[in-house]
Amino acid sequence: MAAKTKAPAGTPVGPVPFADVETDPGLVSPVPEQLPEEHAALPSASAFNGPTNIRCYQGFWLSDYLSAAAVALQRRFEPCRDDIIVASFPKSGTTWLNALAFATMARRAYPAADAGHPLLRLNPHQCIPFLENLFRSRAEAAKLEALPSPRLMNTHMPLGMIMPGAGGCKVVYVCREPKDMVVSLWHFLRHLRPDLALADVLDSVCSGAVPYGPVWDHILGYWRASIARPDAVLFLRYEELLRDPAGNVRELARFVGLPFSDAEEEAGVVQDIVKLCSFGHLKPLEANSTGQLDPLVPVPREALFRKGVAGDWANHMTPEMARRLDEIVADKFHATGLTFR
Incomplete structure (x- = not known):
């Protein structure tokens, strides 16, 4: 899939808050994406010891809704060369990175210190479109086409389902220590299933049969791509963002081609962004x-x-739970150069 060029001279400069984008209703169609007939024959499983049914599609476990989005992305998503996609496995720092990426890339139109900044009135997920929602049907994809360049988007999809070929867009990926990710996922899912046990979430993650999983394959896809093509994939760690948010914001800005000028550094723009998104x-x-x-x-x-x-897992996991996950992670990431310590 070749990347396309967008935004002739004189058009508005993005990113802009996605919630503010208006689209011609005539361009919007609610027709859902059709799954291939063979989809029904894919291996299936029940995630979290409950009613969440998932299927293994192209090596990853996805619900029917996510599979439809994956199919649509591969069929219809046409990235622009200056597109930036924020990617992550769920509960790995997505919301924070969305906010930092938006504030960094849009800082000239929306200075972080301004009282009217979009992040003061909108959730970070309202500022950046979530690709799975856009492509689960044809209802919202027209809004993506209406965004000025550079476009900023978000996804939890594995790399192979979004990354175009050579000359494509850029991806910023954030990963998190797996034990903390599991505990965060458990707390999130309890809003849907209050009686959900941490052990059930851990079982699903360890087996690999979890939406967007296996976790290790998801992480390693982006990690290996960041080594092979550091110009196209930036790999960040949640724990390092916590330790040095300003340094990581500077790295993010350089990667997307918008490094901070000396004047911005002197004016404290980096610190303003960190404070706004804290x-x-x-x-x-x-x-x-x-x-x-x-x-x-x-x-x-x-x-x-x-x-x-970081480290909240110790307040919830038993030593046996932690050891079980650590052993799997050590095996999966052995000799990859990626560690979580």
């Missing part, structure tokens, strides 16, 4: 403490802002 600043905002994340996912937005720390 957990303590975003969490109490009305856009992040009220309302629902998505019409199809009845989870409150406040669920995206639980603690924002």
